[in-house]
Amino acid sequence: MNRKAHIVLTAIFAVALLAGVYYTNADAVKPVMEKPANVATCYGCHGDIKDFHIKGKHSKVNCSNCHEALDKHLKDSSMKPVTRMEHAACGKCHREQYQSFTAVNLESRAKVEKATFKSRSPLFDKLMAPHGFTKEHDEPRSHVFMLVDHLIVDRGYGGRFQLTNWTKISDGKGAEKSAWDVLKDAEPATSDQKAFIPQSATAANSVCLQCKTQDNILKWAYMGDKNPKAKWDRTSKVVDLARDLKHPINCFACHDPHSAQPRVVRDGLIEAVVDKEGGTYPYDKEKSKKITMKKVMFRDFRAIGILSKPDSNLMCAQCHVEYNCNPGHNPETGEAVGMGDRRTNFFPWVNVFDYKAKMDEAKFRDFKHAVTGASIAKLQHPETETFWGSKHERAGVECKDCHMPKMKKAGKTYTWHGQKSARYMKKDTCVKCHPYWSEKEAEYQIDAIQNYIRGKLTKAEFWLGQLIDSYAKAKAAGVSDEILKEARQLHDQAHIYWEWWTAENSDGFHNPDAARGSLTRSIDASQKGIKLLSDAMAAAKTTPAKPAAK
Numbered sequence: 011m012n013r014k015a016h017i018v019l020t021a022i023f024a025v026a027l028l029a030g031v032y033y034t035n036a037d038a039v040k041p042v043m044e045k046p047a048n049v050a051t052c053y054g055c056h057g058d059i060k061d062f063h064i065k066g067k068h069s070k071v072n073c074s075n076c077h078e079a080l081d082k083h084l085k086d087s088s089m090k091p092v093t094r095m096e097h098a099a100c101g102k103c104h105r106e107q108y109q110s111f112t113a114v115n116l117e118s119r120a121k122v123e124k125a126t127f128k129s130r131s132p133l134f135d136k137l138m139a140p141h142g143f144t145k146e147h148d149e150p151r152s153h154v155f156m157l158v159d160h161l162i163v164d165r166g167y168g169g170r171f172q173l174t175n176w177t178k179i180s181d182g183k184g185a186e187k188s189a190w191d192v193l194k195d196a197e198p199a200t201s202d203q204k205a206f207i208p209q210s211a212t213a214a215n216s217v218c219l220q221c222k223t224q225d226n227i228l229k230w231a232y233m234g235d236k237n238p239k240a241k242w243d244r245t246s247k248v249v250d251l252a253r254d255l256k257h258p259i260n261c262f263a264c265h266d267p268h269s270a271q272p273r274v275v276r277d278g279l280i281e282a283v284v285d286k287e288g289g290t291y292p293y294d295k296e297k298s299k300k301i302t303m304k305k306v307m308f309r310d311f312r313a314i315g316i317l318s319k320p321d322s323n324l325m326c327a328q329c330h331v332e333y334n335c336n337p338g339h340n341p342e343t344g345e346a347v348g349m350g351d352r353r354t355n356f357f358p359w360v361n362v363f364d365y366k367a368k369m370d371e372a373k374f375r376d377f378k379h380a381v382t383g384a385s386i387a388k389l390q391h392p393e394t395e396t397f398w399g400s401k402h403e404r405a406g407v408e409c410k411d412c413h414m415p416k417m418k419k420a421g422k423t424y425t426w427h428g429q430k431s432a433r434y435m436k437k438d439t440c441v442k443c444h445p446y447w448s449e450k451e452a453e454y455q456i457d458a459i460q461n462y463i464r465g466k467l468t469k470a471e472f473w474l475g476q477l478i479d480s481y482a483k484a485k486a487a488g489v490s491d492e493i494l495k496e497a498r499q500l501h502d503q504a505h506i507y508w509e510w511w512t513a514e515n516s517d518g519f520h521n522p523d524a525a526r527g528s529l530t531r532s533i534d535a536s537q538k539g540i541k542l543l544s545d546a547m548a549a550a551k552t553t554p555a556k557p558a559a560k
Contacts, residue, residue: 045074045081046072046074047072047073047074047077047080047084049063049072049073051084052073055087058306058308059268062266062269062271063268063269065269066266066268066269066270066271067270068267068268068270071103075099075102076093076094076099076267077092077093077094078091078092078094079091079092093228095224095225095256095260096187096257096260097111097112097257097260097261099261100261100265100267104261104424106417106419106422106424106426107424107425107426107427108427110417110426110427110428111153111154111427111428111429113152113154113428114152114154114180115151115152115430115434116180117430117434118151118152118430118431118434119149120151120179120180121148121149121151121179122149123146123147123148123149124147124149124512125144125147129149130149130464130467130512130517131147131467131471132468132471133471133472133474133475134147134471134512136475136478137471137474137475137505137508137509138388138509139379139380139381140377140380141376141377141388142166142211142212142213143165143213143388144165145164145165145209145210145211145213146164146165147165148163149515150391150515152428152430153258153259153428153429154258155258156221156222156258156259157189157222157255157256157257157258157259158173158192158193158258160214160218160219160222161193161252162193164207164209164210164211165210165211165213165214166211166212166213166214166218167203167206167210167214167248167249167252168203168204168205168206168207168210168211168212169196169205169207170195170196170197170206170249171193171194171196171252172193172194172196173192173193173194174192174193174194178192187256188256188257189255189256189257189258190253190256195253200249201247201249201250201253202249203247203249213336214248214252215244215248215335215336215337215349215354216234216242216243216244216245216246216248217234217244217334217335217336217349217354217355218248218335218336219248219252219255220234220276220277220278220335221259221276221328221329222255222258222259223255223256223257223259223260224259224260224262224263224275225254225255225256225257225260226241226242226251227260227262227275227312228312229241229242229254230242230243230277230312231243231311231312232277232280232307232311232312232313233277233278233281233352233355234277234355235352237311239309239310239311240311242254244349244350244354244355245348245349245350259329262275263275263276263325263328264325264328266314266316271316271317272316272317272319272321272325273314273316273317274303274314274315274317274324274325274327274328275314275315275328276328276329277313278333278355278356278357279315279324279327279328279331279357279359280303280305280313280314280315281357282357282358282359283315283324283359284303284304284305284315285305286359288359290303290317290321290324291398292360292398293361293398293399294398294399300318300319301317301318301319301321301324302317302318303315303316303317303318303324304316304318321408322408322409322410322411322414323394323397323403323409326393326394326409327394329391330391330392330393330394330409331359331390331391331392331393331394331395332357332358332365332389332390332391332392332395332510332513333355333357333358333390334353334354334355334356334357334358334374334376335354335355336354336376336388337349337354338353338354338374338375338376339374339375339377339378339385340373340374340375341370341373341374341385341502342373343373353372353373353374356372356374358372361395361396361398361399361524362392362395362396362506362507362524362528363524363528365387365506365510366502366503366506369387375387375502379478379505381478381481381482382477382478382481382482382497382498382501383498384498384499384502384505385498385502386502386506387502387505387506387509388509389509389510389512389513390513391513391514391515392510392513392514393409393514393515393516396510396514396516396520396521396524396525397409397520397521398521399521399524400520400521400523400524402520403521407443410425411439411443412432412439412440413429413430413431413432414426414427414428414429415438415439416438417438426438432456433453433456436449436452436453437449440452440455440456456519459517459518459519459522460516460517460518460519462518462522462526463517463518463519463522463525463526463529464517464518466518466525466526466529466530466533467508467511467517467518469529469533470504470507470508470511470529470530470532470533470536471508473504473532473533473536473537473540474501474504474505474508474532474536476536476540477497477500477501477504477536477540477543478501480539480540480543480544481494481497481498481539481543483543484497484543484544484546484547487547487550488550489543489546489547489550490546493542493543493546496539496542497539497542500535500536500538500539500542501536501539503535504532504533504535504536504539505532506532507529507531507532507535508529508532510528511525511528511529
């Protein structure tokens with residue numbers, strides 16, 4: 011190419027960029043044909059957005075980059091503009107981050123159910139019966155699959171949604187397309203929650219979806235409360251809501267699109283940190299003072315939490331945290347807690363050792379065990395609370411340092427957004443802080459911790475299973491209700507100390523000291539319950555039967 015032609019092509023591209031017209035390869039972004047908006051006109055109605063936009067790194071980014079159909083909106087304000095939710099909208103400028111997010115982690119196993127002898131929790135079905143998670147509970151895959159994997163899991167929608175074919179399991183391009191490009195609906199004419207295939211469950215609800223995608227951010231009121239301005243709420247039909255969603259967790263969940271400030275949007279986290287004054291680091295008040303969260307309301311029904319400084323521990327805590335996201339019951343009264351109750355969208359925001367007391371205070375448990383009838387919890391993925399107080403957290407390490415490290419490409423440094431285990435990036439993660447290790451030695455360190463904790467996890471499962479079996483024998487032997495009630499309380503505690511680590515996805519690596527402490531407490535509680543029941547059965551055998559009343 012001669013110099014003149016090069017200059018002409020460069021000028022054409024520059025004009026196209028300023029006009030909002032983008033032409034890239036098929037793996038990057040779709041073309042956008044929007045005339046630049048008059049920003050001052052937009053500010054006239056959106057003063058709250060102006061405050062963010064003019065001060066931030068995106069101040070030169072035109073509204074038309076992320077909003078379409080602006081001409082119609084300006085002519086008629088009731089005609090809402092289209093807000094681009096797909097990652098490609100950000101990928102125009104942040105190409106490396108975008109491409110790393112959409113890349114499939116082929117090093118990780120493709121699809122693994124936790125309740126198998128080759129995975130984390132072989133006794134899961136027995137210990138969790140009859141909860142819907144026993145139908146399928148999988149190891150996590152790349153974030154690009156968050157929404158699709160949620161929709162196809164057997165426990166969620168009764169098998170209604172399936173991949174169009176199994177080759178789509180590795181189609182990570184849903185980030186700029188739609189989950190529905192790879193899915194089919196068994197009965198598109200209805201929104202009923204029912205089982206479409208054997209051994210499936212209908213455990214999904216609208217709160218479940220809040221950490222899978224934020225496509226509905228403009229249609230969901232704070233905490234999922236009913237609001238005339240919001241299309242969806244906690245009680246909405248989950249099938250209808252699911253059909254309205256297309257993309258896995260969006261860029262704007264962590265990055266404010268108008269200012270580029272670090273933020274969170276998950277309402278349960280904002281409530282826990284700000285409304286309930288739990289702080290950003292509830293076990294470290296000084297750190298909470300240094301890293302703060304400011305709650306900002308929009309249109310009197312939506313909220314975001316602006317962080318005083320970037321903190322990936324908090325950004326990741328929007329999803330990698332234990333939270334209530336389903337109906338349950340009051341363990342004291344047995345009264346049902348339905349989706350209309352805010353307790354079904356609740357972040358306890360405590361570690362494993364304080365969890366039981368917190369949930370006793372909230373008067374909430376998820377379900378009753380099929381054998382013992384104990385009111386017990388269904389724990390989610392408490393990576394954040396597990397990490398608190400660990401050696402790495404005290405040293406200032408954040409989630410991004412191990413899962414989203416800094417990388418270089420063509421001389422440019424950027425944050426890699428693929429979010430995979432440090433095991434597959436040891437040179438860019440472990441070895442950066444431990445330069446005296448080879449990559450092989452780093453992996454050895456990881457294995458040492460995880461193998462040890464898996465051993466404790468297996469032992470905790472065994473003894474919890476023994477407690478359940480002992481309870482069944484004791485009940486059949488006529489042991490008193492008082493003893494059975496005490497055994498149920500021990501089951502509840504032993505369950506929490508065990509299941510936290512089945513739900514937490516590091517096999518104890520995030521905090522091996524806490525993992526060992528919790529799992530051994532689970533074993534202790536189970537063994538105490540077994541002894542209680544065994545002694546009661548032995549006493550029943552040696553106690554002479556009372557003569558029948560005449």
